[in-house]
Amino acid sequence: MRAVRLTHWGGPPVVAEVERPTPRGEEVLVRVEAAGLCGSDLHVISAGPGALPYLTPFTLGHEVAGRVAELGPDATGPRTGERVVVYGPWGCGWCGHCSAGAENYCDRRSALDAAHTGTGAGLGRDGGLADFLLVPSGRLLLPVGDLDPTQAAPLSDAGLTSYHAIAGIRHALGETEGGGVGASVVVVGIGGLGHLAVQILRATTSAQVLAVDVREEAIALATDRGAHFGTVARTDTADVLRKRAGGAGVDAVLDFVGTSATLRLAVDTLRADGELALVGSGGGELTVRKPGALPPGLRISLPFWGTRPDLEQVVALARSGTVRVETERFPLSRAPEAIETLRSGGVRGRAVLVPE
Numbered sequence: 001m002r003a004v005r006l007t008h009w010g011g012p013p014v015v016a017e018v019e020r021p022t023p024r025g026e027e028v029l030v031r032v033e034a035a036g037l038c039g040s041d042l043h044v045i046s047a048g049p050g051a052l053p054y055l056t057p058f059t060l061g062h063e064v065a066g067r068v069a070e071l072g073p074d075a076t077g078p079r080t081g082e083r084v085v086v087y088g089p090w091g092c093g094w095c096g097h098c099s100a101g102a103e104n105y106c107d108r109r110s111a112l113d114a115a116h117t118g119t120g121a122g123l124g125r126d127g128g129l130a131d132f133l134l135v136p137s138g139r140l141l142l143p144v145g146d147l148d149p150t151q152a153a154p155l156s157d158a159g160l161t162s163y164h165a166i167a168g169i170r171h172a173l174g175e176t177e178g179g180g181v182g183a184s185v186v187v188v189g190i191g192g193l194g195h196l197a198v199q200i201l202r203a204t205t206s207a208q209v210l211a212v213d214v215r216e217e218a219i220a221l222a223t224d225r226g227a228h229f230g231t232v233a234r235t236d237t238a239d240v241l242r243k244r245a246g247g248a249g250v251d252a253v254l255d256f257v258g259t260s261a262t263l264r265l266a267v268d269t270l271r272a273d274g275e276l277a278l279v280g281s282g283g284g285e286l287t288v289r290k291p292g293a294l295p296p297g298l299r300i301s302l303p304f305w306g307t308r309p310d311l312e313q314v315v316a317l318a319r320s321g322t323v324r325v326e327t328e329r330f331p332l333s334r335a336p337e338a339i340e341t342l343r344s345g346g347v348r349g350r351a352v353l354v355p356e
């Protein structure tokens with residue numbers, strides 16, 4: 001079978017021929033129908049030796065949908081032929097978090113890293129940028145019915161991560177006291193995750209959704225997908241957003257970029273007792289100090305990926321037609337080209353590889 005392999009740290013990903021795995025015990029083999037490309041794949045590809053607890057060579061790809069092709073003798077869950085999306089965080093399966101379906105917060109993650117057993121498809125385990133993906137257990141598969149696989153795959157990472165970040169701040173998006181303008185939420189960065197966050201917010205809250213990006217075409221995508229207002233980032237953006245929110249500031253900011261500039265914009269835009277969810281891995285810094293210049297009552301969260309119940313919710317939204325992924329398709333055979341297009345910022349929405 002074909003697989004996009006990272007053969008050694010610092011080397012380019014290559015499309016190689018590898019042996020198709022045979023599922024054992026409770027493992028399940030999935031025939032991949034679509035696999036999304038993520039900014040984190042770029043981080044993995046550009047990591048130097050020892051930077052990540054993964055052993056090369058391995059196959060990339062942690063955002064996967066397809067059909068069950070073969071079941072190990074003890075496999076549970078979806079049956080052969082069923083179309084599924086793969087829940088991407090692969091934890092120990094039995095700690096407190098994993099038992100609650102939150103394998104993204106597995107309590108034994110450091111032990112798994114130390115054992116170099118990997119913590120997900122394409123994350124130290126062979127991933128889904130390939131014709132087939134071996135999944136450790138049927139608990140990591142979620143049926144998606146007749147949902148198009150190029151829509152389903154991005155839900156398992158871009159959609160799930162956005163949904164989970166919103167779940168953490170949802171309590172702040174109730175109507176504000178004393179009438180006036182309702183709650184307002186800012187989405188910073190309208191890429192693969194941000195354009196889904198706009199749709200999830202519109203579908204599941206009554207908040208006013210305000211979008212910020214540095215690209216006009218991204219703002220166009222945000223307003224097309226339901227943002228009430230969008231602006232290209234400028235020096236007065238915080239003032240513009242505060243005015244849109246009724247003057248006191250916005251109730252929540254979802255930062256899908258995560259640079260020092262976007263974090264600064266967030267805290268300049270938030271009202272007291274607001275929520276900042278830092279999702280993007282831009283490596284930005286924010287000084288948290290008392291006394292200091294941050295809004296009083298500010299709560300900051302660093303959500304990571306999402307839970308299996310979250311994935312069930314975001315798949316249900318997609319199947320109901322209220323969330324639609326903007327995708328750009330590439331054949332698996334041209335994976336290196338797709339990766340470079342993503343790296344150069346040339347992808348609109350989410351890049352999805354299909355086994356052509």
Ligand code: FEH
Binds near residue numbers: 123157304
């Ligand atoms: C996955 C693995 C490691 C770091 C970050 C990620 C995200 O892409 C998951 O959404």
Ligand code: ZN
Binds near residue numbers: 040158
């Ligand atoms: Zn990812």
Ligand code: ZN
Binds near residue numbers: 103109
């Ligand atoms: Zn665990």
